[in-house]
Amino acid sequence: MKRNVLIIGAGGVAQVVAHKCAQNNDRLGDLHIASRTRAKCQAIIDSVHEKGAMKAPGLFAAHRVDAMDTPAVAGLIRETGAQIVINVGSAFVNMSVLEACIEMGAAYMDTAIHEDPGKICETPPWYGNYEWRRRDRCKAAGVTAILGVGFDPGVVNAYARLAEEECLDTIDSIDIVDINAGSHGRWFATNFDPEINFREFTGTVYSWQNGGWQSNTMFEVGKEWDLPVVGTQKAYLTGHDEVHSLSARYPDADVRFWMGFGDHYINVFTVLKNLGLLSEKPVKTAEGQEVVPLKVVKAVLPDPASLAPDYVGKTCIGDLIRGSRGGQPAEVFIYNVADHKEAYQEVGSQGISYTAGVPPVAAALLIADGTWDVGTMVNVEDLPPRPFLELLGTMGLPSRIRDAQGDRPI
Structure with missing residues (x-):
C-alpha cells in the first residue's frame, strides 16, 4: 500500500x-x-x-x-x-x-x-x-x-488492450482519433504548452504500417471521421507518443494517430513555420540578443490555462480497432466524450x-x-x-x- x-x-x-x-x-x-x-x-x-x-x-x-x-x-x-x-x-x-x-x-x-x-x-x-x-x-x-x-497516450493505450482482451481475436489496425470540437474564443491559442504543441507538429510524422515505420509530413494525409456526439470531423495523420509503444505490442497491426485541426490553425501554423518562428534553434537579433524563436512565440500566445473560463464544446477521443472475431472481419470504436464547460465547473x-x-x-x-x-x-x-x-x-x-x-x- x-x-x-x-x-x-x-x-x-x-x-x-x-x-x-x-x-x-x-x-x-x-x-x-x-x-x-x-x-x-x-x-x-x-x-x-x-x-x-x-x-x-x-x-x-x-x-x-x-x-x-x-x-x-x-x-x-x-x-x-x-x-x-x-x-x-x-x-x-x-x-x-x-x-x-x-x-x-x-x-x-x-x-x-x-x-x-x-x-x-x-x-x-x-x-x-x-x-x-x-x-x-x-x-x-x-x-x-x-x-x-x-x-x-494513456487511456487510448488501455482501449487497445481492452479490444485485445474482450472484443477481437486478432488486431489488424489501430487508428487513434483525437477531436476537439470546442471553442475558446481566442483568435489563436494552443490547448497545452505552445512549445510542446508546436514541436510535436514540426517534425516527421511517423506511423507504423505494413510492419515498419512510415514517414509523412504534417497535414499531408487527412480524412474525415464520423464520430459520436461531435459528428463528421476532419483529422490529419500525426506523429504521437502512443504509436511508439503500441507498435511494439502489436507489430502485425497498422498503428496510426489522427488529430483534428481547423483551417485557421493550419494557416497560422504554416505561416509561423515558413517564417522560421517555430525553430528551436537560437538566432541573434540585430541588437545582438540571442533568442529562440519558438520560445518567443510561446511567450506571446495565451497561457493555455487562461482559456478555461470561456471554453465551450466537447472533445471526442477514441480508438477505431479493426481485426477479426470468430473468423469474421470485425471492428470496434472505444471512446470518451468530455465537455469543456463541465470540466471548468468541477476543477477550473x-x-x-x-x-x-x-x-x-x-x-x-x-x-x-x-x-x-x-x-x-x-x-x-x-x-x-x-x-x-x-x-x-x-x-x-x-x-x-x-x-x-x-x-x-x-
Missing part, C-alpha cells in the same frame, strides 16, 4: 491532478505539489480549497523545485515522504524526475514521452531513446514507472487538461491499492485495462464502445 503523492508541475493539467488527488486524499494520503514557481503551486492549492475538493482533512503543501535537478527532486521526495510521484511538468524533465524516483524508490508516472530540448521528433521507437533504457534499473529497484498515462480547467489530468490520478489510486503497483517500468497497454477504465468512469471520464451490436458503456 503506497501513500503520499508529489505532483510535479503547476499548469492546467497539474490543476486537474491536484483537484482529483484532493477528491481522493482519503486513499492517497498527504499531497504535495512543486514547480519552479511556488506561487503557482499555492494558487492551485487555493483553488482546491475554494472548491472544497479535499475529501478528508489532510495536508496539501506547495514547494519550489527545479525539476531538471535530480538531487533536488530526490531531496523533495525524501522530505515529503512521497511514495507516488505524478510528473505533469514539461516533457523536458521526465528523465530527471524518473532518476530521482529510481533513487528514492518512489513510484513514477508521466503523461508524455521525454523530449530533449535540442531535438525534435526523434528516431522511432522514441521511448527506446530514453525511458526504455531505464527498464532494468526500475525492475532492479522494484520501482513502478508507468509511462504516458494521460489520455493520449478546460476539457483538454481534464482528459490528460484525470488518468494519472486513477493510476495513482491503482498503485496505492496494489492493482498497478508492478515494480517495474511499463506502458499503459502492458497493464490490465478494465480496473483503470472502470475507475475513470467513476472519476468523470466514462468510456463507451460502438460496434455491430450498438453503442454502449464499456
Whole structure:
C-alpha cells in the first residue's frame, strides 16, 4: 500500500491532478505539489480549497523545485515522504524526475514521452531513446514507472488492450482519433504548452504500417471521421507518443494517430513555420540578443490555462480497432466524450487538461491499492485495462464502445 503523492508541475493539467488527488486524499494520503514557481503551486492549492475538493482533512503543501535537478527532486521526495510521484511538468524533465524516483524508490508516472530540448521528433521507437533504457534499473529497484498515462497516450493505450482482451481475436489496425470540437474564443491559442504543441507538429510524422515505420509530413494525409456526439470531423495523420509503444505490442497491426485541426490553425501554423518562428534553434537579433524563436512565440500566445473560463464544446477521443472475431472481419470504436464547460465547473480547467489530468490520478489510486503497483517500468497497454477504465468512469471520464451490436458503456 503506497501513500503520499508529489505532483510535479503547476499548469492546467497539474490543476486537474491536484483537484482529483484532493477528491481522493482519503486513499492517497498527504499531497504535495512543486514547480519552479511556488506561487503557482499555492494558487492551485487555493483553488482546491475554494472548491472544497479535499475529501478528508489532510495536508496539501506547495514547494519550489527545479525539476531538471535530480538531487533536488530526490531531496523533495525524501522530505515529503512521497511514495507516488505524478510528473505533469514539461516533457523536458521526465528523465530527471524518473532518476530521482529510481533513487528514492518512489513510484513514477508521466503523461508524455521525454523530449530533449535540442531535438525534435526523434528516431522511432522514441521511448527506446530514453525511458526504455531505464527498464532494468526500475525492475532492479522494484520501482513502478508507468509511462504516458494521460489520455493520449494513456487511456487510448488501455482501449487497445481492452479490444485485445474482450472484443477481437486478432488486431489488424489501430487508428487513434483525437477531436476537439470546442471553442475558446481566442483568435489563436494552443490547448497545452505552445512549445510542446508546436514541436510535436514540426517534425516527421511517423506511423507504423505494413510492419515498419512510415514517414509523412504534417497535414499531408487527412480524412474525415464520423464520430459520436461531435459528428463528421476532419483529422490529419500525426506523429504521437502512443504509436511508439503500441507498435511494439502489436507489430502485425497498422498503428496510426489522427488529430483534428481547423483551417485557421493550419494557416497560422504554416505561416509561423515558413517564417522560421517555430525553430528551436537560437538566432541573434540585430541588437545582438540571442533568442529562440519558438520560445518567443510561446511567450506571446495565451497561457493555455487562461482559456478555461470561456471554453465551450466537447472533445471526442477514441480508438477505431479493426481485426477479426470468430473468423469474421470485425471492428470496434472505444471512446470518451468530455465537455469543456463541465470540466471548468468541477476543477477550473478546460476539457483538454481534464482528459490528460484525470488518468494519472486513477493510476495513482491503482498503485496505492496494489492493482498497478508492478515494480517495474511499463506502458499503459502492458497493464490490465478494465480496473483503470472502470475507475475513470467513476472519476468523470466514462468510456463507451460502438460496434455491430450498438453503442454502449464499456
